[in-house]
Amino acid sequence: MKILVLLAGVADMRFALHPIRLTPDAQILEEGTARRLLSPFDEAALEVALKLRDGNPDTRIDVLLLEGPNTENLLRSVAAFCPDSLQALGIQAARLWHSRESARQIGAVIDQHFPEHELVVVGRELGDLDEGSLPPLLARSLRRRQFAMAQVAQWQGDRLLLMRERGTREEWLTVDQPLLVSVTNDKRNRLRHPLMKNVMAAKRRVFTCLPVPVAVTSGPALRALEAAPVTTRGGQCQMLGGDSAHQAQALIGWLKDQGVHL
């Protein structure tokens, strides 16, 4: 089994966002010291692949990480999990607002370099500018079907099973064709910690970058990029004091006032 994992990274929410601006030719420019790390969906996609390799050592994992700020450090953090290969992909993660074009570009690279990979695994949202459009579009570009919102992948003998939950049921698929699998976060695919020796080895790695075909500039235009305004809610928080019993009684009284049926 050959698995290709596609990762993008996101800005670390624990820190202030680095300066980002729009250039006169409508390109997004990220400046300053950006702190990019794997998103929960990236981590889930990587862990799913690692678990499949744990279950079958013949499994090969190749990883592509979209370019962007702090790429080298992010590559090193991924390298610590010892994929069989790891390369940057020469498309800026900040370009993914143009999901159709990006999917075509990424699909062309996969077709050229990883045509025999049975699984392409990707988080259900890719990076800071994709809201879930890219996985289905990439599946279309690769002429594959997409199994969306996967939570578990596991071997049962020689068979590979994928699972997702819908409502009150679990849905299990036996993989019998090349697929694109978009993975969501779940306790069963929380990314493991790498071994320290692998972290140290990753520091010495040198990485290459796979170029992508030149974009065909059609489709939507990026007209503006600006900081999000502060959202105003009702707020005016009414604080309830006293001990827990008093706070509980006060809250129940407030809920009754709101018409909550108790």
Added chain:
Amino acid sequence: MKRLVIIPQVWGATALDTALSAGQHLAGDGGFSVLLIGSQACALDQDLACRAGAETVYQALHPGLQEGDDPYAVACAVSEALAAILPSPREPYLVLLPPGTAGEELAALLADLLDGQPLGRCLSLSVEGEAVIAERAAWGGRMRIKLQVESGLAFACLRAGRAVYNLPVTASICTLNLHTSLPLGWVLQTHESSERLPPLEGASLVVSGGRGVNEAGFALLEELALRLNGTLGGSLPAVDAGRVPVLRQVGVSGKFVSPQVYLAVGISGTLQHLAGVSLDSQIVAINQDPEADIFKVAAVGIVAEWQSLVPALLEALAP
């Protein structure tokens, strides 16, 4: 610029309501049309679309859609319907899908099948002449981008609250019988999960837990949600920790909820989480950190550890 709202009927009442609301929100002077698609005609859905102000209601029927909600099969059927409805694929059309993960996926597939542009999950949409302007969140809600589609088909999802159904009924209803061969759905084995709580969609009260609440705490939150006739949600870190299933994740990458009361326990109040809670919902914040951002947006706040307050609430609510 014409507007068309597409509603796969198998997706249920919430999808119908939120999509019609988006249509009303963007109707402008030109009004909007509705495409209902399913395996059987539904008079109730047609009536709601008419009373929401649709000018034309297309009822597209395909017997192959009765089995499920495979997005690609739906997209193929919708494509056939649109070929009959749209005079030309180059004519500007704003096509609205129900907001949510399934709608966003369908928007992307339709854009690819019909050579249009997917605009995805939009915070706002406007029409200027023949152009569609879409505003979207980026970088975890900290930035906004504006995209412009100048021509052709634009496919988008927009949350615009709930629809109103008190408009004069003027719509004509056209039935479209579809015949395209649909891709086979997945052959899946299904098992019942342990999920028994009411869904987040449509809940009037949601009790939601965050990173600071452990497994025992979530058991108490579930009990509290049931006592309050509500349901249970959780933040992304809580889902990651396995406290609550991903189907109950609230936030920009999870479900959007619009209960009357959103009771947030041990939730700090990140932008990504709050993006999943309607501005119309009243937030009750319970957090041991008095500096937590959640208090800035809450209607009611309690600085307390959940370990003491939630049991006190349950005791006070005991019959």
